[in-house]
Amino acid sequence: MTSxxxxxxxxxxxxxLPGHRxxxxxxxxxxxxxxxxxxxEPVVVVNATGCLQVATTIFPYTSWGVPWIHNAFENAxxxxxxxxxxxxxxxxxxxxxxxxxxxxxFGGDGGTYDIGFQSLxxxxxxxxxxxxxxxDNEAYMNTGIQRSGGTPYGAxxxxxxxxxxxxxxxxxxxxxxxxxVAHKAPYVGTATPAHWVDxxxxxxxxxxxxxxxxxxxLSPCPRGWRYDASMSIEICKLAVDTCYFPLxxxxxxxxRLTDRSLIIAKNPALKKPVEEFIKTQERFRxxxxxxxxxxxxxxxYVDAMWEDLLKRAEVK
Amino acid sequence: MxxxxxxxxxxxxxxxxxxxxxxxxxxxxxITPQTIIVERLSEYVANGEIYAEYVxxxxxxxxxxxxxxxxxxxxxxxxxxxxxGLALMWELLYVTSGLRLPVVMAVVNRALSAPINIHCxxxxxxxxxxxxxxxxxxxxxxxxxxxxxxxxxxxxxSEVQLPVMVNLDGFYLSHTxxxxxxxxxxxxxxxxxxxxxxxxxxxxxxxxxxAVLDGITPISLGIIALSDYYYEFKMMLIEAMSxxxxxxxxxxxxxxxxxxxxxxxxxxxxxxxxxxxxxLVIMGSAAGTVRHVAKELxxxxxxxxxxxxxxxxxxxxEEIVKALRGVKAIGVMDRATSPGAYGAPLxxxxxxxxxxxxxxxxxxxxxxxxxxRDLEPLTVKHIYEDLLETAKGVRPxxxxxxxxxxx
Numbered sequence: 001m002t003s004x005x006x007x008x009x010x011x012x013x014x015x016x017l018p019g020h021r022x023x024x025x026x027x028x029x030x031x032x033x034x035x036x037x038x039x040x041e042p043v044v045v046v047n048a049t050g051c052l053q054v055a056t057t058i059f060p061y062t063s064w065g066v067p068w069i070h071n072a073f074e075n076a077x078x079x080x081x082x083x084x085x086x087x088x089x090x091x092x093x094x095x096x097x098x099x100x101x102x103x104x105x106f107g108g109d110g111g112t113y114d115i116g117f118q119s120l121x122x123x124x125x126x127x128x129x130x131x132x133x134x135x136d137n138e139a140y141m142n143t144g145i146q147r148s149g150g151t152p153y154g155a156x157x158x159x160x161x162x163x164x165x166x167x168x169x170x171x172x173x174x175x176x177x178x179x180x181v182a183h184k185a186p187y188v189g190t191a192t193p194a195h196w197v198d199x200x201x202x203x204x205x206x207x208x209x210x211x212x213x214x215x216x217x218l219s220p221c222p223r224g225w226r227y228d229a230s231m232s233i234e235i236c237k238l239a240v241d242t243c244y245f246p247l248x249x250x251x252x253x254x255x256r257l258t259d260r261s262l263i264i265a266k267n268p269a270l271k272k273p274v275e276e277f278i279k280t281q282e283r284f285r286x287x288x289x290x291x292x293x294x295x296x297x298x299x300x301y302v303d304a305m306w307e308d309l310l311k312r313a314e315v316k
Numbered sequence: 317m318x319x320x321x322x323x324x325x326x327x328x329x330x331x332x333x334x335x336x337x338x339x340x341x342x343x344x345x346x347i348t349p350q351t352i353i354v355e356r357l358s359e360y361v362a363n364g365e366i367y368a369e370y371v372x373x374x375x376x377x378x379x380x381x382x383x384x385x386x387x388x389x390x391x392x393x394x395x396x397x398x399x400x401g402l403a404l405m406w407e408l409l410y411v412t413s414g415l416r417l418p419v420v421m422a423v424v425n426r427a428l429s430a431p432i433n434i435h436c437x438x439x440x441x442x443x444x445x446x447x448x449x450x451x452x453x454x455x456x457x458x459x460x461x462x463x464x465x466x467x468x469x470x471x472x473x474s475e476v477q478l479p480v481m482v483n484l485d486g487f488y489l490s491h492t493x494x495x496x497x498x499x500x501x502x503x504x505x506x507x508x509x510x511x512x513x514x515x516x517x518x519x520x521x522x523x524x525x526x527a528v529l530d531g532i533t534p535i536s537l538g539i540i541a542l543s544d545y546y547y548e549f550k551m552m553l554i555e556a557m558s559x560x561x562x563x564x565x566x567x568x569x570x571x572x573x574x575x576x577x578x579x580x581x582x583x584x585x586x587x588x589x590x591x592x593x594x595x596l597v598i599m600g601s602a603a604g605t606v607r608h609v610a611k612e613l614x615x616x617x618x619x620x621x622x623x624x625x626x627x628x629x630x631x632x633x634e635e636i637v638k639a640l641r642g643v644k645a646i647g648v649m650d651r652a653t654s655p656g657a658y659g660a661p662l663x664x665x666x667x668x669x670x671x672x673x674x675x676x677x678x679x680x681x682x683x684x685x686x687x688x689r690d691l692e693p694l695t696v697k698h699i700y701e702d703l704l705e706t707a708k709g710v711r712p713x714x715x716x717x718x719x720x721x722x723x
Binding site (some may be wrong): 064 | 377
């Protein structure tokens with residue numbers, strides 16, 4: 001897989017244009033621009049309800065330089081399925097050319113882990129030729145930082161607040177990408193906007209495969225995670241360096257670690273404690289100051305998931 | 317032109333019409349009593365009788381979502397459901413009309429839970445009356461067949477661009493064999509053509525483009541419009557619904573030319589209403605029962621009539637008032653309830669339509685057939701007798717009656 005250089009990347013006509021209303025430091029538009037930079041036209045983008053949708057299409061403006069549709073919160077995958085079916089039927093009756101049309105879905109964690117999960121599961125089971133990109137900012141940010149199935153253990157959100165009885169979210173993050181792998185989707189990968197070459201390579205590989213593809217991208221949110229807006233990319237790096245969010249791909253059942261995570265697997269001394277990641281964010285402040293046992297619990301969970309991943313990827 | 321007469325139930329008649337209408341994408345989820353429609357369509361697709369893509373989804377919510385995505389990409393789409401399935405689609409009913417996607421859906425009317433019940437009443441679709449869908453209620457399997465064919469032309473008309481719901485009574489129509497006169501495939505195909513998307517002018521492109529997701533043209537569909545623009549979008553939908561009235565008439569007339577069959581002016585049909593003292597207004601299969609009783613009573617010299625409402629949305633209030641001018645007593649037959657309201661939805665709208673007249677008729681609500689309770693001819697006869705008394709000037713004891721219920 002040949003990668004793309006920054007020089008080439010900046011020449012690509014952007015498909016998400018400037019002028020959108022995302023917060024400073026938001027990684028969602030960075031992810032979208034990186035993904036779409038290597039998605040050839042014709043393309044249709046499908047968006048679940050969420051920050052990305054509302055911040056890019058405040059009528060009478062739109063930031064989308066490509067065909068784009070938002071239907072509702074929980075049905076982006078089904079809507080995309082319908083678009084794919086339409087192109088098939090329209091080709092059969094000769095109404096459109098035989099050119100391949102790429103269909104890319106962007107859904108947040110709420111629209112993917114939770115309310116949109118059934119629709120996503122159906123899309124994968126039916127085998128539609130669609131790339132589904134989850135931008136995971138780990139809570140319902142659009143409605144004001146409520147916990148989702150993607151919110152990590154111990155994080156304080158407005159519906160899992162740090163209280164005297166319940167100290168933040170009691171449950172761990174749902175292993176959404178593993179669940180998609182279990183559907184036998186032909187390509188599943190994880191990525192962050194900090195490891196952008198890895199992200200782009202995964203998009204390119206995904207698009208070379210026919211069938212449902214799933215890319216889980218970590219999308220730090222300065223407002224929700226409570227950190228300085230200049231730190232987003234740094235926090236992505238820490239998420240990977242601590243193995244809180246490892247970079248991997250699973251292509252037709254074969255697991256591989258990629259980029260920085262592969263380096264860490266080969267040199268375990270590089271693996272940083274999860275504390276390095278959580279101490280950068282105010283959503284974990286109470287854990288850092290008052291609940292050291294919760295750091296241990298989170299570390300144990302991260303370690304177990306990482307060990308499991310090493311086994312699957314057969315890294316010796 | 318007369319076609320072949322086939323013995324079909326209402327569900328099969330709907331499926332046959334869909335088979336003939338050059339539909340591109342079908343997506344549905346099974347629910348009693350709609351299932352026969354999707355089974356037949358699946359067979360047509362499995363046997364290569366139609367080129368449509370059939371997407372077997374995991375819920376009604378996804379069924380409508382698939383149709384919406386497909387319609388947004390330029391496809392002609394069809395789905396079918398009943399009761400709980402329609403309820404699960406609820407939020408998307410509004411999105412479909414808001415995005416102006418001409419999806420056609422057959423609703424095989426069935427009561428809503430709880431208690432769970434598979435039999436007919438109209439509470440499922442009547443509840444969706446404000447969702448911006450055109451709503452037809454059919455009386456026979458023949459009308460179901462004819463209306464589905466007309467629905468595609470109405471939905472996709474450039475002045476309309478709205479989704480259409482064709483409602484047929486669960487079991488009474490969906491599962492009852494009837495002789496249905498069908499048109500040759502080529503005649504139907506010519507009548508409906510293929511879906512051709514309308515053009516819209518995009519200011520930022522400075523040109524007209526087809527309003528579909530073609531992979532190239534950067535249109536944004538499903539944007540956010542707040543207090544500064546939302547109302548204007550809603551108003552455009554309201555105006556399109558209003559324009560649909562003349563389009564329904566026009567398509568009904570055109571269809572009469574190819575089939576020899578029409579349904580009044582497309583909006584209402586009436587029997588014996590001119591010079592009548594008492595008229596019953598009704599939607600759906602029970603119109604046949606009511607007409608049967610009216611005929612019998614008229615043969616005995618009683619001046620009674622029937623007005624069948626075919627289009628509930630748009631609501632043909634002017635046409636109804638005009639058709640029933642001079643009638644002294646009107647009974648409105650509702651097959652849905654609205655707990656806590658003063659009477660059921662059809663009654664309320666119809667009564668409202670007469671409010672501005674100087675000389676208003678007495679209008680009484682009869683709520684019947686809930687959860688599939690049969691409406692017997694004898695009951696209809698008693699209702700007519702009550703109405704005739706009222707027409708003579710006897711003040712009715714009540715204006716809202718629940719017919720055929722044990723208390």
